[in-house]
Amino acid sequence: MPQRCKPRNICHVPDTTYFKPAGIPLRDLTEVSLAPDEVEALRLCDLHSMYHGDAAEQMGVSRQTLGRLIKQARHKVAKALINGMALRLLNPET
Secondary structure, three states: OOOOOOOOOOOOOOOOOEEOOOOOOHHHOOEEEEOHHHHHHHHHHHHOOOOHHHHHHHHOOOHHHHHHHHHHHHHHHHHHHHHOOEEEEOOOOO
């Protein structure tokens, strides 16, 4: 039986919810969604250049969990960029 998901500390909620290729209507695009904890992991580690251990502590997760979140988030962002897909940032209340 899988372990329950621990609540994560999300300190920043982006104002923007979608990124998409220019010139293509959103309705014509396939969508990739980033969970709030994935966005927070990217923000802390990639934008603010925090060490994984420090970022994990701030989020209230293990370093291994943070590494998994970053890996998933980077894969989704790369998939959206390379394949011309819309990238949706999910709201923490969703």
